[in-house]
Amino acid sequence: MFIGVDIGGTNVKMGIVSKMGRILASTSFKTNIPRSPENLIDEIVVNINNLLTKSNLTLKDVEGVGFGVPGLIDTKNGIIIKAGNLNWEKVDFVKLFKNKMNLPVKMENDANCALLGESRFGGAREYNNAILITLGTGIGSGIMLDGKLLSGNGCNSECGHMVIQVNGEQCACGQRGCWERYASSSALTRRTIEAAKQNPDSKLNDIIKKWNGKVSAITTFNAAKMGDAVAKQLVDDYINYISTGLISLAWIFHPEVFVIGGGIAKEGANFIAPIQQKLDNFVKENNFYPSIAVKKTVLEDNLGIVGAASLMMG
Ligand SMILES: [Zn+2]
Numbered sequence: 001m002f003i004g005v006d007i008g009g010t011n012v013k014m015g016i017v018s019k020m021g022r023i024l025a026s027t028s029f030k031t032n033i034p035r036s037p038e039n040l041i042d043e044i045v046v047n048i049n050n051l052l053t054k055s056n057l058t059l060k061d062v063e064g065v066g067f068g069v070p071g072l073i074d075t076k077n078g079i080i081i082k083a084g085n086l087n088w089e090k091v092d093f094v095k096l097f098k099n100k101m102n103l104p105v106k107m108e109n110d111a112n113c114a115l116l117g118e119s120r121f122g123g124a125r126e127y128n129n130a131i132l133i134t135l136g137t138g139i140g141s142g143i144m145l146d147g148k149l150l151s152g153n154g155c156n157s158e159c160g161h162m163v164i165q166v167n168g169e170q171c172a173c174g175q176r177g178c179w180e181r182y183a184s185s186s187a188l189t190r191r192t193i194e195a196a197k198q199n200p201d202s203k204l205n206d207i208i209k210k211w212n213g214k215v216s217a218i219t220t221f222n223a224a225k226m227g228d229a230v231a232k233q234l235v236d237d238y239i240n241y242i243s244t245g246l247i248s249l250a251w252i253f254h255p256e257v258f259v260i261g262g263g264i265a266k267e268g269a270n271f272i273a274p275i276q277q278k279l280d281n282f283v284k285e286n287n288f289y290p291s292i293a294v295k296k297t298v299l300e301d302n303l304g305i306v307g308a309a310s311l312m313m314g
Pocket of ligand 1: 160161171172173174175178
């Protein structure tokens with residue numbers, strides 16, 4: 001048995017996972033930032049013990065604990081270099097955990113975990129060369145080449161900070177024009193709010209008013225489906241931004257598949273098909289390799305836990 005722990009900015013999700021990728025028991029609790037790593041680890045340890053008891057298992061049944069963390073991770077040394085959402089910097093996380101629970105443990109960036117999970121049990125299963133991106137507040141990414149996760153000099157890839165617009169929008173990383181300023185789901189939300197303000201007579205604005213000003217990236221897709229011209233333009237631009245970044249990555253890494261995760265990927269065919277079309281055109285125009293598949297993540301709500309547990313599956 002394996003334990004997967006997905007530490008998010010809002011919730012910590014964790015569970016016991018079989019080697020077939022099945023979750024036997026799981027739980028979650030609020031991350032409650034700001035919070036010290038030691039304090040969070042204490043709650044994780046309590047929950048591991050509870051989950052084992054509930055499943056009639058003991059620590060001896062656990063082959064290892066995998067942690068998925070949103071941020072820049074030094075995987076060799078088990079150190080969180082920086083996790084902005086958690087407000088942590090330079091945390092000797094693996095050592096802190098081992099002080100509390102002496103089990104085999106590994107930690108990875110959460111998007112890398114997601115790619116491992118999708119590669120073992122989901123949408124990237126048949127591919128040795130895969131890139132996963134998650135569209136959320138920012139863009140997370142994981143790159144697998146020849147069946148091996150790319151970890152550079154001990155760190156994860158951060159494709160979200162690839163510049164697609166010189167002198168573009170200011171990014172939190174200090175650069176301007178980063179991909180995630182245009183293609184993350186929060187970028188679409190931001191653009192949607194601006195466009196609704198500029199087009200008060202649009203259906204998009206009506207929809208937003210109906211929801212008392214609450215907007216998510218899905219709002220834009222829904223309004224586009226209802227035929228609103230402003231929303232359609234936003235969606236077209238958004239698909240363009242995503243595809244532009246994917247094509248740059250395709251030139252560099254030549255993946256066989258792009259797997260896209262994040263709440264917005266649940267839009268399914270509406271979302272994936274136009275991106276697939278752009279990638280197909282790209283491949284055709286340059287005709288140097290067979291095709292690039294575009295898929296959404298398969299594991300969906302289990303992805304965080306199963307992905308983290310996959311770290312320990314060898
Ligand atoms: Zn950036």
